[in-house]
Amino acid sequence: MMFFSDVIGQVQDLGDLESIQVSGKPRMKLEFTLRDINDARVPCCLWGKFAEILYEGCRKDEEGKPICLIRFAKIGKFRGELQITNAFEASLVLINPDIAETAAFKQMFVDEVKPLALCEGRDETLDLEEVKCIQEKRDKWMLYPKRTIQELLESTQVDKCLVECKVFAIDSDWGWYYFGCCTCNKKVVKVGTLVKTIHGNEVTTHLWWCEVCKENVSSVSPR
Template sequence: MTEVEEFKSKLPKDELCLAIVESKPVGQVLGVSDKDDFFFHTPRKTIAELSESRQVEKCIVMCTIAAIDSDMGWYYLSCKVCSKKVVQVPNDTLDDGEDENELMFSYYCNKCKCYNPKLLPRLYKLHLFVLDNTGNSKFLLFDNLALQLLHQPCIELTGPISDEIHGPDVIPLELQNLVGKTHF
């Protein structure tokens, strides 16, 4: 029996007409947004509870941003051509001592297989020191969560790209303004 014949055999045999009805997500039917649904169904934890937990799960932590760790940078650099992350590689040039400003590294794109591609600061990666009344921790926020905090894409904070790109250890004012604020 073909799939069509099997389907027809499952239809009611009475004279009633069938209507095609589009399904709606439960959130729309109940008047609850996905965001509200997330906050309603996701457990809340303190930093101490999070530290004691031995299982991977989603949770909401209300905490205050105490500081931003700039040692590892606050954004990823990507290749403007392929949008993939670029890596720093040491320069092969010998240091003759004449040019003190010469960079000791260059960038390499693994996908395009080229050195020093045009760069684009693509995504946030914020290393935050956070605390609540139960303890402190370090959180790593990638682009989507950082964007919700800042309401600005990463490229707006880094500015236009030129050959002189600001180092990722330079923290813009918009990021500095997060310090001392409480979020969940």
């Protein structure tokens, strides 16, 4: 049995409006955070037309502190954490609804001046205000659970996660890639160099030994 609830809060950490392939069809997705009047926060994710409604509503909000009411919201867990989302097409999303709760929110946060960050990434040089705006955006990697390298090795499913590590040293003796045989795609070992003179020009050919093909090969590529 599935239960729906009405959820209201101030929109924080608004992410980008993304197009995600779901069952072969593109669907709009928007991640953000809602905080209640006690400053408790919960991650949210809206899909489809509801994502577009919230995104456009936040862009048009003059005060930069939109209040969002999600009626018939679905409360569930995503990667072990509580998350609010829309219940297919049954939900209703309202921006700054004309109700007493909205006024209470605006009065509670009246002393705050920091607006909701709504920035698009750009390649050209950014001024101070744009840099500050981008820094206020949600760090999407923080949405993913932390995993150790050992947990990655023991994992049996494809998933996204965050791995924190410290670099102790950089090996500069070996490249980060290897050469593979173009025939079997397996790793090869360099065994020598052959120099030929063709039309008065010296042409150098590197010879590699392939354990799978059991022969010297010259057609290899970095992997």
